[in-house]
Each structure stands twice: as C-alpha cells, then as structure tokens.
Amino acid sequence: MRRSALLALVCMVGLAAAAGAQDKQAIWDQMLSIGEQIRALKPQNATDPAVLAQLESLIAQYRELGLSLGGVDPANLGLVGDRPSDRSPRVAPPNPPGAPCTQETTDFPSTDTPLAINDLATTTSMTTVSGAGTFLWDLDVTTNITHTWNADLNITLTSPAGTVVTISTANGGSNDNVFDGTLWDDVGGATNPPGPVSDNVFANLVVETPLVVEEALAAFVGEDPNGVWTLDIADTALADTGSLASWNLAVTTLSENPPNTLVSQTNAVPVAIVDLTTVSSTVTFSGVAPAYICDVNVTTNITHTWNADLDILLTSPAGTAVSLSTNNGGSNDNVYNGTLWDDDGGTGNPPGPATDNVYANLVTETPLVAEEALGAFIGEDPNGLWTLSIADEALADQGSFTWSMDVQACECVIPVELIELSADPE
Secondary structure: OOHHHHHHHHHHHHHHHHHHHHHHHHHHHHHHHHHHHHHHHHHHOOOOHHHHHHHHHHHHHHHHHHHHOOOOOOOOOOOOOOOOOOOOOOOOOOOOOOOOOOEEEEEEEOOOOOEEEOOOOEEEEEEEEOOOOOEEEEEEEEEEEEEOOHHHEEEEEEOOOOOEEEEEEOOOOOOOOOOEEEEEOOOOOOOOOOEEHHHOOOOOOOOOOOEEOOOOHHHHOOOOOOEEEEEEEEEOOOOOOEEEEEEEEEEEEEOOOOOEEEEEEEEEEEEEEOOOOEEEEEEEEOOOOOOOEEEEEEEEEEEEOOHHHEEEEEEOOOOOEEEEEEOOOOOOOOOOEEEEEOOOOEOOEOOEEHHHOOOOOOOOOOOEEOOOOHHHHOOOOOOEEEEEEEEEOOOOOOEEEEEEEEEEEEOOOOOHHHHHHHHOOO
C-alpha cells in the first residue's frame, strides 16, 4: 500500500473513532435526560393512564439505548442488565480443615416489625443476636419489604461492631415489591447466581431472590455477631410508601478463629483491551496449604478511556465467577488503574461499592467493593488457574491491563492439649 493511501486509511479510522466517541457521549447524555424525565413522571404514574403510557415509552427508549452501549445504566434505574437464570438458594461455606472446628447456624428474626416506610424518612429496625459463637463465618439476610417504586429505597445493615454494609441503593427501578422475600447471599456470581442487585433487571411484582448485596456481607466475617444488628431503610423520594413486614438474620459461626497464611500471585504482562472483544489474563497458584480459601483480594492496573465500557470478571479454578465491575466508572478514564478490590468495607467505613461510587476522570478509585462478593470464593481450593477477563462492550475506547491477587488460606488448629494426648503412649 502506498504511503499516501496508508495515511488516508489511518485518518479515516481516526475520524471513525472520534465519531464513535461523540455518538457514545450523545447516547450517554440522552439516557441521563430520559432518566430525569422518568423520575419527574414518577409521582403521577399511579393515576394518569396517559402518563403511564409515556413512562412505558421512555423506559423502552432508555433500555434500547443502554443496550446499544453494552448494557450501561447511567441514571441507575435498574432497567438494563441481566436476570440470573438459576434462582437456587445457597448455603454457608464448609468448615475450614481441622477436627476441632465446627459451625452452627441460627436464625434471628426481627421482633419490632411490621414498620411503616414513609416518604423522605428512614425506617430503623433492630434485632438482637445472643448465644451465638464469637467468630462470624457467614451471614445471610432475608427481607420482606412491600413498597411501590423500589428505586426509592436505600437499605443498609449495621453490625454490633459498627460495620455498615449497603444492601441496596436505588435499585429495583419503578417496580413494586421486588424485595418482598429476598434472600441476600454473597455466594454467587454472574455465571453462577445469585446475581448482583445492582446489575439485575427487575420486573413489577416479581420478587428477586436470591441476590448479592451491593456491598459484601463478607465484610462482617470474623466479628463477634452477638449484640444489636440494625436494618435501616431510607425512602429518598415522594409519592411511594410501603412497609417492612419482617426481616431475618441467618448467622453462622465457627467454634474458633481459623489462622491463615497469605499467598500472592501477579501477572505483570500487559494485555491489550480491544473494542467489542473479551480478553483474559491468568495467574496460577500451586502448593498452597492449607488448600482452603478464607479471603481473596484483587488489584487491577487498568488504563482505559471511558471505563463504563468494561465488564470485569474473576473466575476461580473451580469455575466460580465474580463480577468486579459491570459498566461502572462512567465516561471517566483510568479509574481502575491501581484499584484494590476488597470485601471489607462499606458506605460508612470505606471502601465503598463500585456500583455506587462517584468517579472522577483520571482519578484511581481504591479500595473498592466489587459488584459481586469476593466472599463467594470462601471454602474453595485456591490451587490452579485463576482468570481475569475484561470485556470491552463499545467502540471508540481501548486500553490495557495487568493484575495481581492475594489469597488467605486457612485451617482450624488442633488444640495443644489434644496434640499432647495423641503423642502420649499411654
């Protein structure tokens, strides 16, 4: 090819990319405008058929535009994403290896419900855990909430130690009663449900269960669960109210604190992130003993413009897949360039959730809670191939990445007196 022809081709490609970027920004801005219109119509939607028809049309437009950019939801309306196909409930992770380590699960239902959920007010309910073990191993929450337009609701859970975990912030869209019987459980992922509340497509009057909370319930692991737990439900808009009929904590404790060993792996070879393509990078753990995961953290070094293009997924040797982020970060660049993804945290004690974070251009957000809980890996064997996959779902923006991960492998310790008895010939 002649040099002049090559230069012309490069210019054409550049112009196409620039046009793609402008189109992307225009669609993004249009979705934000439609989102404002949907919210403005909300107070009238229960009484006016014409407004209902207009609302339905706007929602359809919003969903179609979001899918054209790979599934983005810039107005956080819960209208673009995937519904998990398998809705089976999960169980607590198995015991760490070691004979003395036993677990016990007990339900602690609320005792001060039902309570009204009123406009522009916070409903607070408390339940007391007593008589449980002192090392929390797993926690599941069940909510029975009736409320129209569930995107009004911000729901948090606070432990006796003061740890705050966000269950949901403005999810559920315009749909009613979607959390009326929801089991909230860390164990799951995009390809092995439950799925994340922040990336689920809801349907009116259809209870979504189970779901992964917006922040990880694994943030409570290791705390003493005995004491007062608080569920707060903030109604952030007018025109829709409801009731907290009841809620329940399923508390699983271990008889002792399992000591752990930290092991790490890094893949420092940059992988290019290409438009409309999924790329992967791997690390391998071998010889890790004990072969039992108690905690996983991941660090990503991603350089990429317009980070809302990206779906980031971590898959374990056992095939468990956990979404770190799906279409978060907005139009900002390089926000995950040095991000530590860590379950431990909450809105009241950062890190915060990737799904509800306010990003800034060229500012690395760290640490962050992943879109799905890294606690889903607890109990698995860490040895084998781990894969970090990044899907770029739109044109006009590219980049590259490297990454690393830390695994805490744990086991229960046999008490010294038992070791001495087993060594005693008599």
